[in-house]
Amino acid sequence: MTILVIAEHDNASLKGATLNTVSAAAKLGGDIAILVAGSGAAAVAAAAAKVAGVAKVLVVDAAAFADQSAENLAAQVVAVVKAAGGAISHVLAPATTAGKNVLPRVAALLDVAQISEIVAIESADTFVRPIYAGNALATVKSADAVKVITVRTTAFEAAAAEGGAAAVEQVAEAGDQGLSKLVGRELTKSARPELGAAKIIVSGGRGMGSSENYHNVLEPLADKLGAALGASRAAVDAGYVPNDYQVGQTGKIVAPQLYLAVGISGAIQHLAGMKDSKVIVAINKDPEAPIFQVADYGLVADLFEAVPQLTAAV
Amino acid sequence: MKILVPVKRVVDYNVKVRVKSDGTGVDIANVKMSMNPFDEIAVEEAVRLKEAGVATEVVAVSCGVGACQETLRTAMAIGADRGILVETDVDLQPLAVAKLLKALCDKEQPQIVICGKQAIDDDANQTGQMLSALMGWPQATFASKVAVGSGKATVTREIDGGLETLEISLPAVITTDLRLNEPRYATLPNIMKAKKKPLETLKPADLGVDVTPRLTTLKVVEPAKRSAGVMVADVAQLVEKLKNEAKVL
Numbered sequence: 001m002t003i004l005v006i007a008e009h010d011n012a013s014l015k016g017a018t019l020n021t022v023s024a025a026a027k028l029g030g031d032i033a034i035l036v037a038g039s040g041a042a043a044v045a046a047a048a049a050k051v052a053g054v055a056k057v058l059v060v061d062a063a064a065f066a067d068q069s070a071e072n073l074a075a076q077v078v079a080v081v082k083a084a085g086g087a088i089s090h091v092l093a094p095a096t097t098a099g100k101n102v103l104p105r106v107a108a109l110l111d112v113a114q115i116s117e118i119v120a121i122e123s124a125d126t127f128v129r130p131i132y133a134g135n136a137l138a139t140v141k142s143a144d145a146v147k148v149i150t151v152r153t154t155a156f157e158a159a160a161a162e163g164g165a166a167a168v169e170q171v172a173e174a175g176d177q178g179l180s181k182l183v184g185r186e187l188t189k190s191a192r193p194e195l196g197a198a199k200i201i202v203s204g205g206r207g208m209g210s211s212e213n214y215h216n217v218l219e220p221l222a223d224k225l226g227a228a229l230g231a232s233r234a235a236v237d238a239g240y241v242p243n244d245y246q247v248g249q250t251g252k253i254v255a256p257q258l259y260l261a262v263g264i265s266g267a268i269q270h271l272a273g274m275k276d277s278k279v280i281v282a283i284n285k286d287p288e289a290p291i292f293q294v295a296d297y298g299l300v301a302d303l304f305e306a307v308p309q310l311t312a313a314v
Numbered sequence: 315m316k317i318l319v320p321v322k323r324v325v326d327y328n329v330k331v332r333v334k335s336d337g338t339g340v341d342i343a344n345v346k347m348s349m350n351p352f353d354e355i356a357v358e359e360a361v362r363l364k365e366a367g368v369a370t371e372v373v374a375v376s377c378g379v380g381a382c383q384e385t386l387r388t389a390m391a392i393g394a395d396r397g398i399l400v401e402t403d404v405d406l407q408p409l410a411v412a413k414l415l416k417a418l419c420d421k422e423q424p425q426i427v428i429c430g431k432q433a434i435d436d437d438a439n440q441t442g443q444m445l446s447a448l449m450g451w452p453q454a455t456f457a458s459k460v461a462v463g464s465g466k467a468t469v470t471r472e473i474d475g476g477l478e479t480l481e482i483s484l485p486a487v488i489t490t491d492l493r494l495n496e497p498r499y500a501t502l503p504n505i506m507k508a509k510k511k512p513l514e515t516l517k518p519a520d521l522g523v524d525v526t527p528r529l530t531t532l533k534v535v536e537p538a539k540r541s542a543g544v545m546v547a548d549v550a551q552l553v554e555k556l557k558n559e560a561k562v563l
Contacts, residue, residue, distance in 0.1 A: 069480075070443065070453055097473040101455050104408070104443035113409050113528035116438045126532065131436050132331045136340050139532040179452035180482045183468065187476040196474070200562070225563075233492065243458065243472045243493060250352075250432065250492060252474070258562040268330060275540060279560045281552065296543040296560065299552050309549040314563055 001030035001124075002084065004058075006077060006093040006102065007048055011038045011066065014047040016197050017094035019161060020153035022051055025092050027121045027156075031055040033088075034166070037076045039066035049168050052160035057168045064176035068098065071177040074105035079174040081110060081146060088146060089124070095150035095253075096196070103150050112144035117253075119155035133249040133272035153196060154255035154276060188242055190229075195247070198228030200258045203247055203274070206234035207263020207284065207303055214240040217304060218262060221311040230254065230274075232264045248273035263303045266291025283307065315462075316371045317360040318424040319394065320415055321353040323378060323385040324435040337533040349385045352430025354392070355490040358497040359460060360428050361393030368462045369426075371395050375418055377411050379403055383513060390508035391500035397513040402525060404518075408436075410525035412444035417521035419449055424485065426467065431456050431489040442489035452482035456491040 003025040008015040018034070025032045033056040034048040045059045058080060064072045081088045091106060093099035095117040107114035119137070120128035126141045127149065195201065202222040208214040214235065222229050230252070231245040247254055249272040259277035264270060266282070266289055274280070275294050282295035283306050292298040299306060325331055326346040334341050349357075363369040374389035376382035377400040386397030400414050419427065429442035446453035454460075454469035458477065461468045462484075470479045472491045500508070518525045546552045556563045 070455070074447060097456060097471075100439050101443065101453075104440035105447040105453070107440070108409060108412055108444035108447040111409075113407060114438070114440050114444075115529065116436075116440060130537070131534070132325070132340060133434065133437065134537060135331050136333050136534050137537050138534045140529045141532055142529055144528055179486075180454070180480050183479040183481050185473075185476065185478045194475075237493065242476065243491075244474060244476050249434065249437065258556070258560075269327070279556070279562050280540075280543070281556070292543075292545070294540045294543075296540075297552055297555055298543060298545045299549070300545065301548070306549050310553065313549055313553045 001089040002087050003028050003030045003032050003090040003092060004080065004088050005032060005034045006091065006099070007034050007036045007044060008094055008096060008098050009036065009038060009041060009044040011041045012043060014044050016158060017096050017153045019051060019158035020156045021092050021094045021151045022053060022159040023156040024118070024121065024151040025090070026053050026159065028090055028124050030089060033058055035077065035080060037065040037073055039063050045168055047161070049166040050162050050164050052163040054164045054166040057166045058171045059168055060171050060173050062173045064173065067182035069180050069182070070101045070105055071179040073102045074109060075177055076174040077106045078109045080171055083171070090147045090149060092149050092151055094153050096153070099150050103148055107148040110146055110148065112146050112148055113142060114148045114150070115140060115142060116150050117152045118149055119152050133268055134275065135268065152253060154253055188244055192222060193226070193228045195228045195230055195252050195254055198256050200225045200227035201230045201254055201256045202227045202260045202262065203230035203232065203264060204235055204240070204262050205232040205264030206238060208235060208240055211240040217307050221307055224311055224314055232267070232270045261291050261295070262307060264291055265289045266294065315369045315426070316373065316422060316424040317363060317369045318373050318375060318419065318422060318427045319353070319356050319360045319389065320375045320377070320411070320427070320429050320441070321357065321385050321389050322350040322430070322433045323347050323376065323382045324350045324433055327351055327434055333534055333536045337535060339531065339534050347381070349388050350430050350433045352432060352490050354497040355492070355494050356428040356430050357389045357392045357394055358495050359490060362495065363462060364393065373398060373422060373424070375400070375415065377402070377406055377414050386513055387508050388500065390511045391505045392498060396511055399513065399515045400518060400521065401515050402518050404525050405527055406525055407527050407529060408438045408440035409444055409528060410523070411441050412448055413523045414518060414521055414525065415445045416448045417523055419445070426462070426484060427487045429487065429489045431491055442487050446487035449485070449487070452486045454480050454482050454486065455489040457488050458491050458493045460488060460494065
């Protein structure tokens, strides 16, 4: 049996989320193959071949995959699964916006269910996944021949990026579906660690009051801690920060060593995105704020006084 | 141009669900039910496209139990012109819903289907992408901005790291993210008017779709609770705890 992991990449480097997905694949038992579909992505294929535990890297390099469109990528994955003639038992991708975009297409084209955002593997056909914003965990069993799965990356350790020596094999290109065209991307440029990979996250909510306050108060602390910056939906909706800062049920799911929630009340949708953090600190002037119910350390204080003090003290 | 908007009846987003003691699921008896918030954004977007003269008709579709009629009435109170209920007591999974929607797309021939990106009950985030694949149409998921031109749409999507803009040919499936729009409140006159709008009821068999679930839920449990933390008196004590007790600084 072969477990196919779809590499997430930008044609230049392999994204860390792929390493967590490989770890999930390793728990299924079987040979792990990584599919690298890209354009000018030789460095990605080379990186994938070095990942510990990977038996094979399947490479298709063509212009159709330059923008990683869901239509072209899904068609390619389906072609690879069909060409394997039943040898591929599982198809895995990280539950990032990229993985969530592509994998349901793959499942529908294979006429199988998709199992979304698994957090644990019980056996090769039985998985645990959160429902209702993580307020319940469902154990589900799949009856389909091919299991198509997205993996919550925070629930699985990253596989070692070095140490493997997988065979690299070219596969036939499934072609350009010609359905969509990338006009452009506006990516947030930041010297800070990515939210999904950060060890420490400093996150701000509506209590920040304004975009200026958010940046003036939280950035010095994040800089000092080497932390990523996050936000609640309220802060994003109010325009303090861009959408990709959002932590929560429908934003990013994070589980850092330390999560500092500043001026965040703690709606269940926000808690869904951060409650698996190792240590949670809440700073809020409202002693009744629900965030204190999940915080390891709570400080009832005016954030505009407490955060600069904290920045000075660490 | 016709726009189809699938809407799902879910436990209201303000309700904190409880897991049933027998571990078979969550208790939804006597719990407030509402339209999935992302679907409300989808209905609003479709109605705005109609108000802007881009769309001519907005059809709301719901798949599930008879009570989904209420969800369709809500969609019609926001401004959908008519509703279609595909009624079944079977626990519908995303692939089954996508197949039902495909059958309706074949029949209704919409140019755009606008779905919520995920339902807040099963958190699957699959149906729109699956429908798009089954139709062989392009998709633009997690949309924060939609502009419809002739035979195409330009959609800005929320992705990890920022935003991406796609140009897709129509017909197509678009799924909504939170910041696409702010849905209006349905006014009382519109709620009354919605009661008179046409609502057609079909069964999955009428559409020739097998909706048998592919996944079996073996059990549902509550996640491990975080143990209660401590309140600290000031920043100095917080730093001391983080350094010496939690050892994360």
